[in-house]
Amino acid sequence: MTDYAFYLLLGSGAGAVIAMLGMGLVLTYRGSGVVNFAYGAIATWVAYVFYGLRADGDYVLPFPGLPERIDGGDEMAFVPAIAISLATAAALGLLVYAFVFRPLRLAPALAKVVASVGVLVAVLAMVQLRFESTILSPAKILPSEPVTIARDLTVPRDGFWLAGIAITLAIALWAVYRFTRFGLATRAAAEDERGAITLGLSPDALAALNWTAAAVVAGAVGILASPLTQLSPLLFTALYLVPALGAALIGRFTSFGVTCAAGLAIGMVQSTFVQLQVDVSWWPEIGAREGLPFLAIVGALVLLGSRLPTRGSIEIARLPRAPIARARAAELGLGYAATVAAFFILPGGWRIALLTSLIAAVLALSLVVLTGFLGQISLAQMAFAGIAGFALARFADDMRIPFPIAPLLAALVATAFGLLVGLPALRVRGINLAIVTLAGGVAIQEFVFKNPDYTGSIAGGGVRIPKPELFGIDLGLTVKGALFRPAFGVMVTTVLLVLVVAVMNLRRATLGRRMLAVRANERAAAAAGIDVARTKLVAFALSAFVAGVGGTLIGYRFGTISDASYGLFASLTVLAFAYIGGIASVGGALIAGAVTSGGIFFFATQEIVGRGSSANLELFIGGVALVAMAVLNPEGIAGALRQSRASRFLEGRPR
């Protein structure tokens, strides 16, 4: 048993990180009603800034166009470095609130979620752009000499320090909220914004203060917790953020104490899994760590039946319009012919960019069904794509199932996973569902994609996908010596055409009407005899199927796939670009494909300007554009085109 005590105590550090991030999420939510998916990004940026200052004294600026860094001479001492870093955190929190979430305070939940995803994407891309090596092993800050608790039980003490800080923070936050005028005012504003305004309080100022405080907490966590493990861009943004969301949900986004306790518990229990693997034969070697927060989140939401306490905010704006697009044979045919011709005419680099765009359009279509038509958010689309990719490897390579059947079966496997992730959607909607899908996506990623049994050895570069072949015609992208073969492009274009027509038809079909009815108003839909639960499941299944098809195309394109092919970050960028294009229409999905990172738009710009842009810069632009879209124009590019009546080709006339 000492082994378990050892791991429990060892996990107190990770638990404290989860607890503190969780409390920061609660603070943000109570202060402004935003579940900030980009919360970990603040911790990440500040951690890199701090360790940059400590290493060479350079202060790194996150704004493209301005100087990249301010030379601070030699490595900076601890105290000024931490002061500058925490000030950076406060400024970042204030900036994000003022420019992103304040303008969005009346927007629908969907807009807030995508905006926070935009911030996350932008910050992560900026980390990659500004810091040469993003994997750091910082020196310890907190005392870490081993402490002996009992005979055979000696653990490093930095975990206890962190846990102590977390508990102190919980008590401090509780006291501030309980006893100060600021806390009382924030609670009042969360209950009823209009009432608070009439009492002379300013919900905006309160929200800004709460955001700043939460950002400083995030910065402190980033600095203090990085030495526990390696610092990497995904450490705070995903690996710690998902359990932190779980802890915050258990605390119902209200209680600092419960959130702190839940966070500590999650971290400590996760830590014992190392020993459980040894002792329990069937215990999964991979992914159990990430499975636990997922179960905690689903449990908190479904079993406790808890919803986020709704905020008494003023008016809710509407979701993007989902116009009817008539599939006109001539226009579709023309687009198809032009794309196919491009694969024969254009040089290799263009063909690859075009392929990237077409496949991204397929993935964006999967979100048109789920988010555009049904109004539910998924942050797990790439996970569905990956499930299909790895299933395809199994079907086509191991079982030798021929071309059109194997990818269809693979997409059906993704459909099954879509149903599984969709099940919580019967009880959970909006932001909470986004949390569930994020956690589900991370769980699938760690549990399935990192398991060599399913996805091949990392040393071997992943699993092989055999080339598609139909009626003796090789549809592969590369065949001995021949690179960038047009045949593959024709195949991808054809698949996209079929899906475009299907989704256009869906909008005009019974199922599509039901989805839009559910999106508009679940109560009214049920009152009209629509089975809301079944409609949601069907939409999840269809969406996962389309994403699965996209996943098989990714597989065929690269020939070998590994867990890196379907990263969590990719799920977020899919949502980002789909929203930029226009989440609620087929035309929007096509635009999303065109403007996606590495797609035809960026490639063309690069060719014309004659200067290379890096993928990270494109992602950064994507993240910022996503935020701008969410704030300024929730209808996306497609909506803007529609309004300017220049969109007859993509959108079709009103009915």
Added chain:
Amino acid sequence: MRAAALLECVDVSVNYGGVCAVDRASLAVEPGQLVGLIGPNGAGKTSLVDAISGFVPISTGRVLFDGVDLARSKPHQRARAGLVRTFQSLELFDDLSVRDNLLAASERPPWWRLAGEVAWPRLGRDQLAEIDGALESVGIAELAGRSPGEISQGQRKLVAVARALATHPKLLLLDEPASGLDTDESAELGRRLRTLLDRGTSMLLVDHDMGLVLEVCDHLVVLDFGRVIATGPPSVVRGDRSVIEAYLGESLADTLDRVDGDAT
């Protein structure tokens, strides 16, 4: 107890936390009847409609529809069984045209047609005729192609009624359909409700417009503080001075004078 009632509520109570919104209320709607449910604000009318249509659980009592106990039915199942409601607040599907609003409610295709529509979406001519008929019956056929955002509040109310009608209800629960309508529109709605009644749709009407309720209903149920305090034909309830004074106060007395004045 009448045997042939279409809808029967027996001792129905609805509690929200510690608050008792409906307290052992009983009412019945017989086939072909238009029953009015009235009472002052906060009397529990909407709570009772929510309970009947399955949107809030009942804590005691039973709701029987067509002789079947609805305890285990979800809202959409009740709607499919022919017990359809409208809402007090406007709850149209904003991204669907008026026609599509009605289609979303009326369509019940088998699963293979649902799947087939993704390959080839089409509407049968009779389906469209049916929709147009439902719109016609509330007098808004010309709005079929419009979007809910472009029409007036009163018209939106009528679309909600038409959408409920498009499902071929046996019993229509109308929660304040006349709020937002002017006096003429309200009287017009009353006439149309009577026509629908003649075509075989029974109704339970909740409304504040006493003129409308007294004029069109066959039978009234008066609710106050969650309890049924009077039932009977409008002539009886209207004549019951104690009901008027105790529950509806002078405003009804005025309304009565006006209605009487109109009648003479």
